[in-house]
Amino acid sequence: MSERFPTLAGLIAPHSLQHFLEHHWEREHLHVLGRPDEARASLVSLEAVDAMLTTRVNRHPDVSVVNATHPVEPEDYTDGEDLVDPIRVARLFAAGGTIIINNLDQYSPRVRALVSQLEAELRVHAQANLYLTPGGAQGFAAHYDSHDVILVQVIGQKQWRLYDSPKGLPMRGERFDPAATKPGERTAELLLQPGGVLYIPRGLMHDAVAVDDGPSMHVTIGLHAFRWSEVLLESLAAQAIVDPDLRAGLPLGALRSDASVDALREAMRARVDRLIDAMRWDDVSPRLLAQFDRDHKEHLPGLMIDAVTPITAETVFARRGGVHAEVALDGEALVLTVDGRSTRWPAAVAPMLTAALTHEGPFRMADLGDDLDDPGKLTLLRRLLGEGAVSIAR
Known part of the structure; x- marks a missing residue:
């Protein structure tokens, strides 16, 4: 099963993916202990986040500030047109506010790659947000989310508290109402450290506090599965x-x-x-798949460079991760669909096309078989580069 969902398996390792799907998904939280030297702990740096907040023009709600003990309004850190003022954001942060960067996958190539790969493997929509909290502070009171989340702790430590929840599996977009929904008894308390991961199913009430003198930073990946x-x-x-x-x-x-x-x-x-x-x-499934393809977050690094790079028999290629590619027979032609874009191909290239799209690891033209001559293979690979299905390995 890990072969089908390798990115998710990597996030929850060393826990078994099968155990997670059978016992935790939409049922129960899962805490994955971390170490600072793990790759998960370097998903995004504090310096990169500082640059996002201080060198770009940001608008609310792409960037927002929250505080569980002192309510913060957008007017406290924006001008009259939702432009975010980094000076006021820094002041609120120093006073205990949590900075949120929504859709972090739009600004961080590494996070974008992770989100894109999760989407392509699981066929669900995903979104990454970042939360930066000063030590001793709390961004939100106890609440639940209307989608499943996977939290990756990057910097510092955060104490998470989980509660018995009166709401099970809320509907998509169902807003949490603090006046109508109160947390039950505390059921778990755990410390998330750099490299650690926490899965929280939708509907499970939770809150968190940064526990030491330095800031805490984590990335939340929301998974929006079809219901x-x-x-x-x-x-x-x-x-x-x-x-x-x-x-x-x-x-x-x-x-x-x-x-x-x-x-x-x-x-x-x-x-x-x-x-x-x-x-x-x-x-029904083709309609749902069309919805997924329309909104899938593509990650196509190097596409423009590949478009003008000469290729030869010695060029090394790789199947591009994070794309959803399928081949189907339509009469006497093949239809290749990559992230919702379809192109037609001669049926004779089916073996080579399949080999290129399923090859594990880097490959050269010669690894695709002998159904075409060398000029034909180069033409096929050039078209696959243009469709974003493969890339030139660098």
């Missing part, structure tokens, strides 16, 4: 296109108090039964 409710809604939408009864309006007067409730219940049940009989996973 079964969304699958059923997609099925309903697809069936309504071909079933006039599902598009029909309610009988006039159906909402009156004197309407025939039994008849309406029977009519609704008949439509539900017919919908269940017509539902097919194969009808």
Whole structure:
């Protein structure tokens, strides 16, 4: 199973990926102990974050500041047009505020690569945010998120507290209401150190405090998996296109108090039964995959350089990570789809195309077989470079 999801497996190692999927995903937290020398601890540096905050033009909510004990408003660190003032951000940070950089994957190539690879492997949307908290401070009161999160501690230490939660698996985008939802009894308390990872399923209430004199910095990767409710809604939408009864309006007067409730219940049940009989996973999955491809965060470093680099029989290539590439037969032609963009290829190149897209590690032209002559192989590889499916190894 680790072969299917190697990036996720690397994040939770040495824990078993199968155990995580069977016992933790959407069920229970998982704490992965870390060491400062682990690669996870160098995901992003404090110097790089400082540069993001001080050398770019930032707007709210791309950058925001929060404080669990002293409420902070956007007006406290922005001008009248949502432009972030780094001087005021620094003052709020020194006073105990937590700085948040949303969509960190848009600014950090390394984080972008991680997010892109997770998306391509899991076929879920992912987003990375960064949280920088001064020692002894707390950004948020106890709350839950409406999506699953994987936290990677980069600098400093943070004490996390988990609580018995009254809300299980909230809907996508369901906002946490502190007045309506209170944390239950504390169920776990753990210390996240550099290189450490914490998985928190959606709906599990939690809070955290930076525990030492120096700042704490962690990256949160939100995983937005499709829900079964969304699958059923997609099925309903697809069936309504071909079933006039599902598009029909309610009988006039159906909402009156004197309407025939039994008849309406029977009519609704008949439509539900017919919908269940017509539902097919194969009808819905292409629509969900199209949604995923449309929003997938591509990571294509070197694409522009590859476009103008001469290639020869000695050029070393590599399958590009973080892209979603599939090959399908359409009549007498092949259709290659890379992150939602489709191109047609002669069916005769199927073995070489498959070899290039599945090859583990670097490869040269000669490693793809003998179905084409050398000029044909170079043409195929040049097209794959242009589609972003492979890259020149450097």
